[in-house]
Amino acid sequence: MSQALRNSPEISVETRNRVKLAAQQAGYRPNRAGVRLRTGKSNVITLVLNPQDGSSSEFTNQDNNSGFFANIVYGISEALAGTGYHLVVTPYSLSDPMAPIRYIVETNSADGVIISRTQPNDPRVRYMIENNMPFATHGRTQMGIEHAYFDFDNAAYAYEAVKLLSERGRKRLALFCPPPMLTYYLHTVQGFERGLAETGATGYSIASVSSDSGLEGLRAAGFELAHRRDAPDGIICTSSSMVMPLIIGMRDGNREIGRDFDLVAKPLSALIALTQPKVIGIDEDFRMAGGELGRMVMARIAGTEPFVLQMLDQPKILRGNK
Numbered sequence: 001m002s003q004a005l006r007n008s009p010e011i012s013v014e015t016r017n018r019v020k021l022a023a024q025q026a027g028y029r030p031n032r033a034g035v036r037l038r039t040g041k042s043n044v045i046t047l048v049l050n051p052q053d054g055s056s057s058e059f060t061n062q063d064n065n066s067g068f069f070a071n072i073v074y075g076i077s078e079a080l081a082g083t084g085y086h087l088v089v090t091p092y093s094l095s096d097p098m099a100p101i102r103y104i105v106e107t108n109s110a111d112g113v114i115i116s117r118t119q120p121n122d123p124r125v126r127y128m129i130e131n132n133m134p135f136a137t138h139g140r141t142q143m144g145i146e147h148a149y150f151d152f153d154n155a156a157y158a159y160e161a162v163k164l165l166s167e168r169g170r171k172r173l174a175l176f177c178p179p180p181m182l183t184y185y186l187h188t189v190q191g192f193e194r195g196l197a198e199t200g201a202t203g204y205s206i207a208s209v210s211s212d213s214g215l216e217g218l219r220a221a222g223f224e225l226a227h228r229r230d231a232p233d234g235i236i237c238t239s240s241s242m243v244m245p246l247i248i249g250m251r252d253g254n255r256e257i258g259r260d261f262d263l264v265a266k267p268l269s270a271l272i273a274l275t276q277p278k279v280i281g282i283d284e285d286f287r288m289a290g291g292e293l294g295r296m297v298m299a300r301i302a303g304t305e306p307f308v309l310q311m312l313d314q315p316k317i318l319r320g321n322k
Contacts, residue, residue: 041111042108042109042110042111043084043085043086043111044085044086044087044088044109044110044111045076045080045085045086045087045088045110045111045112045113045114045294045297045298046087046088046089046090046100046104046109046110046112046113046114047072047073047076047087047088047089047090047113047114048090048091048092048100048101048104048113048114048115048116049069049089049090049091049092049116050091050092050093050094050097050117067269067286068286071285071286071287071289071290072116072138072286072287072289072290072293073087073089073290074287074290075286075287075288075289075290075291075292075293075294076114076290076291076293076294077290077294078287078290078291078294079290079291079292079293079294079295079298080294080298083298085111085112085298087294088110090104094212097117097124098123098124098127101113101115101124101127101128102127104133105127105128105131105133111134111301112133112134112135112136112297112298112300112301113128113133113134113135113136113297114135114136114137114138114293114294114297115135115137115138116137116138116139117139117179117182118137118138118139118140118141118149118182118183118184119141119181119182119183120141120142120143120183120186121141121142121143122137122141122143122183125137125141125143125145125147126143126145129145129147134297134300134301135147135148135297135300136148136149136150136293136296136297136300136309137149137150138150138151138289138293139151139182139183139184140183140184140187141183142183142186146305146306146307147306148296148297148299148300148306148309148310149296149309149310149311150289150292150293150296150311150313151184151311151312151313152184152266152284152289152312152313152315153187153312153313153314153315154178154184154187154188154191154238155187155188155190155191155194156191156314156315157188157191157238157266157282157315158175158187158188158189158190158191158192158195158236158238159191159192159194159195160195160282160315160317161192161195161236161264161280161282162191162192162194162195162196162198162199162201162203162234162236163195163198163199164264164280164317165201165234165236165262165264165280166195166199166200166201166234168234168262170201170232170233170234170261170262171200171201171202171233171234172201172202172203172230172231172232172233172234173192173196173201173202173203173204173232173233173234173235173236174203174204174205174206174225174232174234174235174236175188175189175192175203175204175205175206175236175238176206176209176210176221176235176236176237176238176239176242176246177189177205177206177207177210177238178210178211178238178239179210179211179212180207180210184238185207188238189205192205192236201234203232203234204230206221206225208221209221210238210239211238211239211241211242215241215244215245216245218241218242218245218246218249219245219246219248219249219252220249221246221249222245222246222247222248222249222250222252222253223249223250223252223253224249224253225246225249225250225253226249226250226252226253226254226255227253231253231255231261232261233260233261233262234261234262234263234264235250235261235262235263235264236263236264236265237263237264237265237266238266239265239266240265240266240267240268240269240272242265243263243265243268243272243276243279244272244276246263247263247276247279257276257278257279258278262278262280263278263279263280264279264280264281264282265279265280265281265282266281266282266283266284266315267281267282267283267284267286268281268283280317281317282315282316282317283315283316283317284313284315285313288313289313292311296309296311
């Protein structure tokens with residue numbers, strides 16, 4: 001039976017097909033420990049995520065336009081379906097992002113790895129390359145090293161957000177940045193500054209709070225912003241988790257969305273779209289991102305060169321009332 005399932009040339013095609021059909025009908029699954037002993041492979045792809053990665057949207061939202069954690073897992077799982085690979089999600093602490101990577105490499109517990117929250121000079125990327133571990137990243141680096149990645153074009157997002165706000169007559173803009181240690185912080189600020197230069201708007205970046213700051217910190221930031229002498233009439237958020245606490249903080253400072261300021265955010269959950277229809281939404285398809293990352297890491301395992309496994313997705317305007 002095992003020879004037939006492994007497509008041994010010593011077994012006729014007809015016999016192999018009969019054995020595979022019988023195994024499928026019986027619900028047979030190969031023992032992964034046995035496969036690993038025989039082939040040296042685990043048939044596992046590991047997605048390494050910090051639990052806070054879900055803060056960029058809502059864990060519970062199943063809308064395809066939001067829900068980072070759920071949708072990226074769904075997308076990877078769909079890409080792996082029928083391939084023999086299994087997805088394992090490995091959590092880690094922001095205080096030591098290298099710990100799970102070292103464990104996976106040292107124990108040979110996965111054939112490929114997917115990571116997020118990339119940094120310009122990311123030690124995880126360097127370590128996996130040095131140890132010949134196939135991987136793909138959600139986000140880019142600036143290390144001069146070719147590697148497989150899927151990323152949303154955050155420079156283009158910030159640039160388009162400035163243009164959208166300028167078209168609505170908003171001229172004093174505030175950008176709520178991603179965590180400063182991440183690569184997409186640099187991309188976002190670059191796009192924001194380009195948009196200001198082209199539209200003639202004025203603006204400033206706020207990096208003292210981010211999607212990692214928590215709801216109360218963001219609400220307080222909104223309240224403080226409302227009382228600034230140069231309070232903005234346009235706000236750009238780099239995470240949907242920022243939207244509600246910032247709007248509440250601005251409202252507590254007697255500034256209302258649609259009247260005193262407009263706000264652009266990505267991506268929007270169905271809840272925010274329902275309760276805050278004046279928010280301008282730009283889409284990020286995390287399910288698609290997961291699918292691409294799953295296919296990329298399998299291609300790397302198969303030996304495909306990383307420079308052909310790089311995708312930069314452009315922003316898509318979703319919703320927002322004129």
